[in-house]
Structure formats: C-alpha cells, structure tokens
Amino acid sequence: MKILSFVLLLFSLVVLPAEANSGHASPLNDLQAALKKLKPGQFLWYPEISPQGPVTVVVSLTEQRAYVYRNGIAIGVATVSTGKRGKETPTGVFTILQKKVEYHSDLYDSAPMPYMQRLTWDGIALHAGNLPGYPASHGCIRLPMAFAKKLYEVTGFSNTTVIISDAKSSPVEVYHPGLLAPQVSEGKASGPASPAVEPYWSDPGETLGPIAVLISRADRRAYVYRGGTQIGSAPVALDNPGARTGVAAFSLLERPSPEQLASPSPNLRWSAVQVSNPQAGLTPAEQLGQFSMDAHFLHSLLLAMDVGSTLVITDLPSSRETRSNPDFTVITTNDRQAVPASIKK
Structure with missing residues (x-):
C-alpha cells in the first residue's frame, strides 16, 4: 500500500469577511497563523485551486470549522456554529438530501435559514446563520452567509459527501x-x-x-x-x-x-x-x-x-x-x- 500524496493545498486561499461576496486574492504566507486569526463569520475561499470534481465537506466540531475539498484538494474553510449542549450536532457521514436557497423555520418564528442543505430527514442541515464564535445552534451547522452561498453553488446530490467529526481530518x-x-x-x-x-x-x-x-x-x-x-x-x-x-x-x-x-x-x-x-x-x-x-x-x-x-x-x-x-x-x-x-x- 502506498499513499501517493497529501493534497491539502490551502496555502493560496484568501481571507474574506462574512459580508464579502467578492474580493482580491492575496496569497497566505502563513496558513496556520491565518486560520488562527479567523474571527466568527470569516472564511477562506479559493475554488480555482480545484475547479471540478466531487466535493467533500468536513465539519470539525472541536474546531468549529468547516473544510471544503473538491477532487481531494482543499478549496475553502469557514468558521461555523454547531449544536449547543443538549442539542449537539450528530457526527457521521452524510449526503445532501434537499437544497433550498430560501427556507424559513416553522419551529422558530419563521427564522430565515438561507442556502439550506438538508443532511437528515429529522432536521439537521447546513445553512447560513448567526455565528457567535461557539456552539449555539439547535443541531444544524450555521455558516457565514457569503460562504453558505458559495458552498451551495458547488455541492450537489450526487457529488457531495458531508463528514461531521469530533476531530478534523484532511483528505x-x-x-x-x-x-x-x-x-x-x-x-x-x-x-x-x-x-x-x-x-x-x-x-x-x-x-x-x-x-x-x-x-x-x-x-x-x-x-x-x-x-x-x-x-x-x-x-x-x-x-x-x-x-x-x-x-x-x-x-x-x-x-x-x-x-x-x-x-x-x-x-x-x-x-x-x-x-x-x-x-x-x-x-x-x-x-x-x-x-x-x-x-x-x-x-x-x-x-x-x-x-x-x-x-x-x-x-x-x-x-x-x-x-x-x-x-x-x-x-x-x-x-x-x-x-x-x-x-x-
């Protein structure tokens, strides 16, 4: 057996604030330092690194980060907010079951949940939402608004796997x-x-x-x-x-x-x-x-x-x-x- 290559290529990602939908790419000299500096609502996104292929989303509950890989190569990472105590986000391997650009909760006063991507039929999903910097949801994975839109555009029912784990693991x-x-x-x-x-x-x-x-x-x-x-x-x-x-x-x-x-x-x-x-x-x-x-x-x-x-x-x-x-x-x-x-x- 042989591992041919580690394909984590985050070195050329750019940092974007939550409200940004566009920006100028700037190379990162120190990726780890840049990741540590990410504030709630910020993310890294550079899909040009790998323009096509199957998408894997790895959500790390301990790091409160979502890592996006396309064709095995990292194209983005975002701060997230997952389930709070008593409403923990389930771990495991999921596929996307349903997608809606506009979705409103019928449980929480019609709260907007833009770019909703359902992972389970009992109510767990990826969607844009408030990011206080710690687990605060009722089980869903909240994403920065601009990142949720970008992620929505690259995922699909047949080409995407979502992995939620207590430990972050790179493909x-x-x-x-x-x-x-x-x-x-x-x-x-x-x-x-x-x-x-x-x-x-x-x-x-x-x-x-x-x-x-x-x-x-x-x-x-x-x-x-x-x-x-x-x-x-x-x-x-x-x-x-x-x-x-x-x-x-x-x-x-x-x-x-x-x-x-x-x-x-x-x-x-x-x-x-x-x-x-x-x-x-x-x-x-x-x-x-x-x-x-x-x-x-x-x-x-x-x-x-x-x-x-x-x-x-x-x-x-x-x-x-x-x-x-x-x-x-x-x-x-x-x-x-x-x-x-x-x-x-």
Missing part, C-alpha cells in the same frame, strides 16, 4: 488495488453466518441517485445504496477480523475505466478521510487491502460507481439505528418521513 489521496478486491478462493467470507448470506444485486439505475457503499466489519458484509435505497449486499472476507478500524470515508475521484473493470484487482483513485479519532482505529491507509468480496458482485458494483461515489468502512454493525441514530450516522438512508421534519436552526 488523503490513495491508490490501491486491494481497497475493493474480489475473493480469489472459493469459500465464503469469514465469521458467523447471517441472514441472506449470498450476494444479491438489484440496481434500478442512475435515476435514483449516486452509489454509496457501507462495509461493516461487525457484520462482515457490504451494503450498497443508491439514492438512499439498498440495491445490493454481499459478504466480505476480512484479512484481520479482530482489528479495529474506526470509521473512514472514501470518495471516488475517477470513474473505473474499461481496463480497471476488466482487472481482477482494479487500482482505483480515492480521496480518504478518517472520521473517527485515529487513536480509535486504523487510519484509512492502514485499512487498504483488508477485505475482499465475490468477484461477480464486485464487477456489478464497479460498473455502477462514478465520480463522487462514497465508500464508508466501519466497525459498527449495520442497522437502521447505526446508520441514522442521533449519536453517529454512518450513511444517510431513505428512511424518509412523509413530511420532512423542520430544520432545527
């Missing part, structure tokens, strides 16, 4: 032929049997949205979702079933080529983010080559994957509770209410 670009690898022996995945152990695949096509893959080491199984609906599942064989990996999220940077689809061990290009504290498990690089799955299932999965497809590896078992409970969401699913809950502010 690392990785290539590895064993991240998704076929089983080379006949036998089934190691570990106890579970219902419906055989692989299945029923993909309705791209109209339902992007592919997201959840690999649960506890279940020894991979689950595939499209637009929040499960479309496939297969057992996985673990090289080291007793190891702890925490939670890591991988975003696909390039669609598999015909040559990669024909390869028994496709060498794919990913942007990886450690979601849980690295002390609580292996780093993303250390997780490479740790598991394999049925070759036919893997081929179907690779055919369905595209730029921005998300892979989440976790020690947690897969259930509705572990996928979408208030404490830690490992993937957004389509457990949608008939009427979506109001945004929590």
Whole structure:
C-alpha cells in the first residue's frame, strides 16, 4: 500500500469577511497563523485551486470549522456554529438530501435559514446563520452567509459527501488495488453466518441517485445504496477480523475505466478521510487491502460507481439505528418521513 500524496493545498486561499461576496486574492504566507486569526463569520475561499470534481465537506466540531475539498484538494474553510449542549450536532457521514436557497423555520418564528442543505430527514442541515464564535445552534451547522452561498453553488446530490467529526481530518489521496478486491478462493467470507448470506444485486439505475457503499466489519458484509435505497449486499472476507478500524470515508475521484473493470484487482483513485479519532482505529491507509468480496458482485458494483461515489468502512454493525441514530450516522438512508421534519436552526 502506498499513499501517493497529501493534497491539502490551502496555502493560496484568501481571507474574506462574512459580508464579502467578492474580493482580491492575496496569497497566505502563513496558513496556520491565518486560520488562527479567523474571527466568527470569516472564511477562506479559493475554488480555482480545484475547479471540478466531487466535493467533500468536513465539519470539525472541536474546531468549529468547516473544510471544503473538491477532487481531494482543499478549496475553502469557514468558521461555523454547531449544536449547543443538549442539542449537539450528530457526527457521521452524510449526503445532501434537499437544497433550498430560501427556507424559513416553522419551529422558530419563521427564522430565515438561507442556502439550506438538508443532511437528515429529522432536521439537521447546513445553512447560513448567526455565528457567535461557539456552539449555539439547535443541531444544524450555521455558516457565514457569503460562504453558505458559495458552498451551495458547488455541492450537489450526487457529488457531495458531508463528514461531521469530533476531530478534523484532511483528505488523503490513495491508490490501491486491494481497497475493493474480489475473493480469489472459493469459500465464503469469514465469521458467523447471517441472514441472506449470498450476494444479491438489484440496481434500478442512475435515476435514483449516486452509489454509496457501507462495509461493516461487525457484520462482515457490504451494503450498497443508491439514492438512499439498498440495491445490493454481499459478504466480505476480512484479512484481520479482530482489528479495529474506526470509521473512514472514501470518495471516488475517477470513474473505473474499461481496463480497471476488466482487472481482477482494479487500482482505483480515492480521496480518504478518517472520521473517527485515529487513536480509535486504523487510519484509512492502514485499512487498504483488508477485505475482499465475490468477484461477480464486485464487477456489478464497479460498473455502477462514478465520480463522487462514497465508500464508508466501519466497525459498527449495520442497522437502521447505526446508520441514522442521533449519536453517529454512518450513511444517510431513505428512511424518509412523509413530511420532512423542520430544520432545527
């Protein structure tokens, strides 16, 4: 395994006040000093560094910062305000479920929540709001107004992953032929049997949205979702079933080529983010080559994957509770209410 490069390129960002919608770019001589000087409502934004590609937003609850990466390269960072005590913002890996430029709360006196981007159906979202310099929301991630507008313009339903974590982790670009690898022996995945152990695949096509893959080491199984609906599942064989990996999220940077689809061990290009504290498990690089799955299932999965497809590896078992409970969401699913809950502010 090999990490080819660290792609954090924040050195040429510019500092903008919250009310600024334009400005002159000025190179930063000392990035860390500039980050420390950010006041509530300020942000850094320079999308020209990486003009296209899948977007990953990493929200650090401890730092009260949101970091934006496109194609694995940092293009911005902003001060934020997350959930206050008793109304904590949930940690986990999310996709964007709904977007509205103009949104008003029906819980808090029609409070405006511009550039709302819903992360959960029970009311957690990114939106512009008041930034006092500390956690003060009812669970949402409040952003500077101008930054919220800029972020809204680069995110999408099929190309964006939002990671909320207690620790800030920069994406690392990785290539590895064993991240998704076929089983080379006949036998089934190691570990106890579970219902419906055989692989299945029923993909309705791209109209339902992007592919997201959840690999649960506890279940020894991979689950595939499209637009929040499960479309496939297969057992996985673990090289080291007793190891702890925490939670890591991988975003696909390039669609598999015909040559990669024909390869028994496709060498794919990913942007990886450690979601849980690295002390609580292996780093993303250390997780490479740790598991394999049925070759036919893997081929179907690779055919369905595209730029921005998300892979989440976790020690947690897969259930509705572990996928979408208030404490830690490992993937957004389509457990949608008939009427979506109001945004929590």
